[in-house]
Amino acid sequence: MRPTNDFIRKPTGPLMGLWSWKYLNFWKTIKLVNSNRVKEFYGRFPSIFPPGNKFPNFELKDLEGASHRVSNYFGKKNLVVTTGAIT
Amino acid sequence: MPFFEKLADKYANRDVKVFNIYVREPHAGERGFLEIKNHENFEHKLEYAKELARIKGMKNTILVDGMDQKVHEMLGNLPTFVYLVGKDGLVKYKATWSDAEYVDQHLAELVNGDPAFSDMPKMEQTIFTFSAPTEI
Numbered sequence: 001m002r003p004t005n006d007f008i009r010k011p012t013g014p015l016m017g018l019w020s021w022k023y024l025n026f027w028k029t030i031k032l033v034n035s036n037r038v039k040e041f042y043g044r045f046p047s048i049f050p051p052g053n054k055f056p057n058f059e060l061k062d063l064e065g066a067s068h069r070v071s072n073y074f075g076k077k078n079l080v081v082t083t084g085a086i087t
Numbered sequence: 088m089p090f091f092e093k094l095a096d097k098y099a100n101r102d103v104k105v106f107n108i109y110v111r112e113p114h115a116g117e118r119g120f121l122e123i124k125n126h127e128n129f130e131h132k133l134e135y136a137k138e139l140a141r142i143k144g145m146k147n148t149i150l151v152d153g154m155d156q157k158v159h160e161m162l163g164n165l166p167t168f169v170y171l172v173g174k175d176g177l178v179k180y181k182a183t184w185s186d187a188e189y190v191d192q193h194l195a196e197l198v199n200g201d202p203a204f205s206d207m208p209k210m211e212q213t214i215f216t217f218s219a220p221t222e223i
Contacts, residue, residue: 001196002189006182010167023119045163045183055172058158060108060150063137068106068150074176077104078197082091082169082185083159084107084149086139087114087123 004051007042023087055079089143090187094194097213101198102174105147109136110159113166129154173197188214 013019020029032038049055057071073079095105112135115123126132129151136151152158162168169185171193172178180193195210 001192002180002182004180004193006180006184006189008182008184008186008189010184011186021118023117024114025117028117041164042183045165045168048161048163049170049178049181051178051180053178054176055170055178056161058161060152060158062148062150063133063140068148071176073104075174077102078098078174078179078194079172080091080094080103080105080169080190080194081162081172082105082107083110083165083167084139084143084145085110085112085166086135086142087112087117087120 005046007046055081089145091185091190092144092146093213094187094191095147097191098194098198098210100207101204101210102201103194103198107145107147107149108158108162109139109149109151110156110166126154171197174201188212 059069061067091105112123114120115125136149167185169182171180191212199209
């Protein structure tokens with residue numbers, strides 16, 4: 001069982017990560033992952049809303065323009081909240 | 088089908104809602120994404136969020152963060168984090184990388200312990216495997 005406050009490094013994926021050469025700028029990626037800014041983000045992430053703490057309430061719109069307030073789901077649904085992007 | 092869509096399907100009758108927050112494009116303009124630009128305004132961002140849903144066949148609810156990235160920053164500002172939140176509103180699991188397999192471990196435990204589903208079969212962990220990004 002994984003720890004509840006999980007620190008997972010980005011997996012390299014197939015071919016020891018070589019698949020990413022087709023999609024990404026190698027040097028930009030190396031520079032980014034080694035930047036102090038990114039290290040700081042990863043360093044403080046475990047202390048942001050750690051397990052056992054209340055998840056923050058926020059409201060965002062979906063693709064159809066309907067508003068979703070997180071707190072409206074409390075007491076009714078378990079929530080999985082993740083991010084997404086084309087790239 | 089993306090792993091989190093599979094996860095939502097698996098838990099469809101276990102009171103689980105998956106939100107995918109569309110944040111920013113971390114690799115805009117890079118080799119495989121030359122035509123993808125950084126967001127110019129919210130309409131542009133919304134257009135890309137719709138494109139994301141189309142390309143990857145996403146059925147889960149996609150929420151679009153504002154141009155100020157307020158929600159993304161509040162939740163940690165990493166490109167691929169994940170939070171699992173119980174019905175009580177408390178964080179049950181969080182990770183720097185959104186691996187559906189690991190979320191599944193904790194989600195199974197959460198719903199298996201929910202009295203509302205005591206007469207239903209216990210959920211077991213599914214093995215998901217990594218795949219490279221979809222061609223665009």
